Amino acid sequence: MKPEDIKRSENKVYCKPELLNDTPMHYCPGCSHGVVHKLVSEVIKEMGAEHIAIGVAPVGCAVFAYSYIDIDWIEAAHGRAPAVATGAKRLNPSRLVFTYQGDGDLAAIGTAETIHAANRGENIAIIFINNAIYGMTGGQMAPTTLEGQVTATTPYGRRVDLNGYPLKISNLLAQLPGTCYVTRQAVHTPASVRKAKAAIRKAFENSLAGHGTSVVEIVSTCNSGWKMSPAKSNEWMVEHMFPEYPLGDLKNDTER
Amino acid sequence: MAKVIGAVEINHERCKGCDLCVVACPTDVLSLQPKEVNNRGYHYAYTANPEKCIGCASCALVCPDACIEVYRVVEK
Amino acid sequence: MKQEVQLMKGNEAIAHAAIRYGVDGYFGYPITPQSEVLETLEALMPWETTGMVVLQAESEVASINMVYGGASTGKAVMTSSSSPGISLMQEGLSYIAAGELPALIVNVMRGGPGLGTIQPSQSDYFQATKGGGHGDYHYIVLAPSTVQEMADFVALGFDLAFKYRTPAMLLADGIVGQMMEKVVLPEQRPRRTDEQIARECPWAVTGRPEGRGPNVLTTLELDSARMEVNNHRYQATYRKIEENEVRYQEYFTDDAEYLFVAFGSIARICLKAIEDARQRGIKVGLLRPITLWPFPTKEIARLAQQVKGIMVVELNAGQMIEDVRLAVEGRVPVHHYGRMGGIVPNPQEVMDSLFANFPDADK
Structure with a gap:
């Protein structure tokens, strides 16, 4: 069969998610954000939840998430997404409210809002992109930056005696009774993409079922910030990020 | 035995030439244009060996820009 | 609840008036001399009667952002605090003003600067009337002088906030907050329904029903020309408020x-x-x-x-x-x-x- 004969609608097995619009995403080539945006779009569509979905966008690279996924969005101030989501969800309990945050937003400036929303067991889902660096402002140290990792503000590598340790905030959140599901995923291979999608789906379902706060950390690459090619970034992530941030469920307690 | 054959359609203008699809493809179907660039200046991905495609969608799954459509048929 | 006359503190009157106005949500953090607002709301348990949400947040920063989130969905949402807490809210207030969101913020002023004193003061006049946070913005500032006005200005503040899509502040001093007076509490009003909100607040972030595009509540605009247009729109609203809403x-x-x-x-x-x-x-x-x-x-x-x-x-x-x-x-x-x-x-x-x-x- 010729490719033209195969490319018929009845044979289509994968295409751009319906909720992801045609606006070209501003992310750098190879950025993990794009893959996660696709997954969020697919999950909301598959759940038939676009009419109840409210996303809360962060400050950071994903600040324009609302430009790409055709649902209702609120753009929060830096770090405040969990508080904004709390307000939206408490007043609209039937809605699917989720935040989409990076490591600086969630684990540095927004630590208090993150921990307290999770500790109250707010029925929201938190999508947490951990690429160990501040992408949007040009590659500075994040709370999750690895020891020895070179960034714009740790040009000789992160020194724990000066800058403290990489913050495993998902482990911390998993300790809180308010969280029902805390998982760490990645999107660097087809298999990991499928698993990350299932995790996002579970988190969204938890939110609607009222089980408490769900956190899906996606260990991600920032090839511009890391100054590597996208493919090389994936290798570096597997070699250096995964030992510090191992993939898998940290907590799965949705039967409460 | 049934044979699975596939085809991919790449939105060249949306592609940023990140190369992740090329790496993900198990059958070496894809490649980046060595010289040609799209309107935004990227060496976009193209099907260098379309006949090898098995429609597994690995390329599309890891594509951050949702540029790839995947088709698959099972030939009896 | 029918109209009734009671003797109470100004802070308590705010809580009663909020419930009776049909406010959807209150998010606050304790600080003297206004903690009675949150305490009274928790004691009255309006979630059992009107369905009003009351939540003690982890900080004033969180409170104002919960207000931002709730107000984004078209609900009538408020917070209260006192001077140092209001300083912490300035970031959120700037976003709420830029987002053109109706909301009510109560400031029962205490003396500053710094941690200052818990005694009454009017030293947040500049902060309240000149914007306070970053950027060119204003919001309506109502100054009650009696416990009755503490109650009445909750309704007035929300009415004006929704009319102009702007935050409104009830700027009281610790004296009005703490003193007890006779107050006539209004009759209970029903909270607005979701259908009403969808009709009256077409901008509200409620989840996208079929047939309408996404509603996005953002204060970010990197295109200079469009950002200037936004600023002109804010200023046009402020001129309209200046023309129509001066009260004295x-x-x-x-x-x-x-x-x-x-x-x-x-x-x-x-x-x-x-x-x-x-x-x-x-x-x-x-x-x-x-x-x-x-x-x-x-x-x-x-x-x-x-x-x-x-x-x-x-x-x-x-x-x-x-x-x-x-x-x-x-x-x-x-x-x-x-x-x-x-x-x-x-x-x-x-x-x-x-x-x-x-x-x-x-x-």
Whole structure:
């Protein structure tokens, strides 16, 4: 069969998610954000939840998430997404409210809002992109930056005696009774993409079922910030990020 | 035995030439244009060996820009 | 609940009025001297009756962002705090103003700067009326002087906030917050339904129904030309508010030769001083701005053509006096009398300040 004969609608097995619009995403080539945006779009569509979905966008690279996924969005101030989501969800309990945050937003400036929303067991889902660096402002140290990792503000590598340790905030959140599901995923291979999608789906379902706060950390690459090619970034992530941030469920307690 | 054959359609203008699809493809179907660039200046991905495609969608799954459509048929 | 008369603190009146107005949500954090707002709401358990959400947040930063999130969905949402807490809310207030969101913020002022004192003050006038946070913005500022007004301005604040899609602040001082007075509480109003909100607030972020595009509540605009358009739109709203919503009260101004300008509880002390002075034949009047922004500039300018001098009395080092002077444009002398640190002047002191600055008044 010729490719033209195969490319018929009845044979289509994968295409751009319906909720992801045609606006070209501003992310750098190879950025993990794009893959996660696709997954969020697919999950909301598959759940038939676009009419109840409210996303809360962060400050950071994903600040324009609302430009790409055709649902209702609120753009929060830096770090405040969990508080904004709390307000939206408490007043609209039937809605699917989720935040989409990076490591600086969630684990540095927004630590208090993150921990307290999770500790109250707010029925929201938190999508947490951990690429160990501040992408949007040009590659500075994040709370999750690895020891020895070179960034714009740790040009000789992160020194724990000066800058403290990489913050495993998902482990911390998993300790809180308010969280029902805390998982760490990645999107660097087809298999990991499928698993990350299932995790996002579970988190969204938890939110609607009222089980408490769900956190899906996606260990991600920032090839511009890391100054590597996208493919090389994936290798570096597997070699250096995964030992510090191992993939898998940290907590799965949705039967409460 | 049934044979699975596939085809991919790449939105060249949306592609940023990140190369992740090329790496993900198990059958070496894809490649980046060595010289040609799209309107935004990227060496976009193209099907260098379309006949090898098995429609597994690995390329599309890891594509951050949702540029790839995947088709698959099972030939009896 | 029917209309009823009760004796209560100003802070408690705010809580009762909020429930009766049909407010959807309150998010707050304890701070003296306004903690009774949250305490009263928790005790009244409105979630059992009207369905109003009440939540004690982890900080004022979180409170104001919960207000931002709730207000984004078209709901009537409020918070309350006192000066240091309001400072923490400035970031969120700037976003709420830029997002053109209706919301009510109560500030029961205490003395500053810094941790200052828990005693009453009016030293957040600048912060409240000039924007406070980053960027060019204003919001409506209502200054109650009685417990009754504490209750009434909850409704007025929300009505104006929704009318103009802007935050409104109820700027009270610790005196009005803490003192007890008779208050007539209004009849219970129903909370708005989701259908009503969808109709009245087409901008609200509620989840996208079929047939409409995404509603996105953002304050970010990197395109300079469009950001300027946004700013012009904010300013146009502010001009409209300045034209239509100036509120003030005049006392004994018909024949006044000298004028006090004071807001909040201090206006009441001035009024007592004026009543005493009038018995001695001294023709003094009072203008009490009820809206501090928009400011009664025209009214003060009009009175400046009639009186010989103006005394501005405030619980601060001289803040509203700047707006009075701008209104007066040098026509007559304008002087200030202020106490700080939580000290409240008595009527005699207020009168003495007039005589000290305008010796001719004491004839």
